[in-house]
Amino acid sequence: xxxxxxxxxxxxxxxxxxxxxxxxxxxxxxxxxxxxxxxxxxxxxxxxxxxxxxxxxxxxxxxxxxxxxxxxxxxxxxxxxxxxxxxxxxxxxxxxxxxxxxxxxxxxxx
Amino acid sequence: xxxxxxxxxxxxxxxxxxxxxxxxxxxxxxxxxxxxxxxxxxxxxxxxxxxxxxxxxxxxxxxxxxxxxxxxxxxxxxxxxxxxxxxxxxxxxxxxxxxxxxxxxxxxxxxxx
Numbered sequence: 001x002x003x004x005x006x007x008x009x010x011x012x013x014x015x016x017x018x019x020x021x022x023x024x025x026x027x028x029x030x031x032x033x034x035x036x037x038x039x040x041x042x043x044x045x046x047x048x049x050x051x052x053x054x055x056x057x058x059x060x061x062x063x064x065x066x067x068x069x070x071x072x073x074x075x076x077x078x079x080x081x082x083x084x085x086x087x088x089x090x091x092x093x094x095x096x097x098x099x100x101x102x103x104x105x106x107x108x109x110x
Numbered sequence: 111x112x113x114x115x116x117x118x119x120x121x122x123x124x125x126x127x128x129x130x131x132x133x134x135x136x137x138x139x140x141x142x143x144x145x146x147x148x149x150x151x152x153x154x155x156x157x158x159x160x161x162x163x164x165x166x167x168x169x170x171x172x173x174x175x176x177x178x179x180x181x182x183x184x185x186x187x188x189x190x191x192x193x194x195x196x197x198x199x200x201x202x203x204x205x206x207x208x209x210x211x212x213x214x215x216x217x218x219x220x221x222x223x
């Protein structure tokens with residue numbers, strides 16, 4: 001089974017910009033992996049921020065964007081807010097729509 | 111409004127069976143896959159598998175193949191996750207999620223003697 005890798009932790013200053021990445025052990029991440037990005041705060045269910053690489057939900061703050069960058073899926077946060085402190089997970093789909101989550105990135109806004 | 115509403119928390123003993131549910135509303139249930147996700151205490155998210163309710167085509171993660179059964183009843187817009195014999199290591203929160211990223215609220219399953 002493929003392994004999906006994320007940065008274990010990142011820190012961003014309030015108002016700053018940070019990019020979280022999501023790589024695959026099988027090679028470059030493409031739109032065919034239908035990358036998803038989720039935000040999870042303690043004690044809460046995950047919330048989808050991005051699906052299918054870059055599509056947003058109505059509840060996704062405009063400061064979040066998704067893309068492909070350097071062979072990885074990327075989630076960019078521009079203008080970080082204190083409420084963005086959370087765990088972020090990516091999800092990739094492989095052949096046969098078998099999904100694999102990354103290990104998560106703990107984002108600190110400090 | 112799209113909603114996925116999961117069944118309530120369960121407390122079971124090892125060896126018991128269990129079936130939890132996820133009811134979709136606000137959209138055409140057969141048009142989107144429903145996936146199941148495990149989150150063990152203090153751990154990350156794990157993809158278990160998904161089902162296409164229209165034809166019940168099911169795709170399991172290798173880690174969960176043979177350990178659980180995913181099913182759906184499109185007549186009542188409900189997907190299910192079931193175990194035939196629970197173990198203490200099945201203690202976790204289980205989430206359902208729809209293609210496009212709507213999530214249920216989670217079901218806490220506690221398995222303890």
